[in-house]
Amino acid sequence: MIALDDFAKLPARIAQWAAPLYCLQLQVMGIDALLMAAHMDRETNGRNVVGDGGHGRGLMQLDDRTFVSLSNARTPAGDWVLMDPNVNIYLGARHWMGYYKQALKLRSNPMDARSITIARYNSGRAFAAAEPNTLAGQELIRALDLVTTDKDYCSDVLRRYLDFGQLIGGTQNAPSA
Numbered sequence: 001m002i003a004l005d006d007f008a009k010l011p012a013r014i015a016q017w018a019a020p021l022y023c024l025q026l027q028v029m030g031i032d033a034l035l036m037a038a039h040m041d042r043e044t045n046g047r048n049v050v051g052d053g054g055h056g057r058g059l060m061q062l063d064d065r066t067f068v069s070l071s072n073a074r075t076p077a078g079d080w081v082l083m084d085p086n087v088n089i090y091l092g093a094r095h096w097m098g099y100y101k102q103a104l105k106l107r108s109n110p111m112d113a114r115s116i117t118i119a120r121y122n123s124g125r126a127f128a129a130a131e132p133n134t135l136a137g138q139e140l141i142r143a144l145d146l147v148t149t150d151k152d153y154c155s156d157v158l159r160r161y162l163d164f165g166q167l168i169g170g171t172q173n174a175p176s177a
Helices: 018-027 033-044 085-106 110-122 137-145 153-168
Strands: none
Touching: 018 033, 018 085, 033 085, 033 110, 033 153, 085 110, 110 137, 110 153, 137 153
């Protein structure tokens, strides 16, 4: 688990979300909050925005077509629920863990399952790109990147994750779902 103070060592655009990232570790069993920070950095550079043609919501760019029941939900103040950083980060992580559990059924190697999940978070075609089962490691990441945004999503998220890990003094190798 990453200490709350360690999040302050990350770039300011991510460090500002330290509290919800820290709490995430307590709410979603086995989640790697630093990996979620890397996703968040790739998705929005730490900005809480509407993107992806109006369909991506918040820091984790939750697609309103996936989160249909919450897509028009509003807080008492009139803001979209999906734009609340606490809700957004939590739902993004839960969504990620669901993909990870599916990926572990395809691959027993947690590192390969993690790569598949990172790509799947960005592109629904990632599971198909993970075939054949003989692909692994960097070869798998290259195949997955071919179906993602800018053809580098998986490798870029992993690079950010490792960079963030160096800033705080180390990372886990794989999520412990």
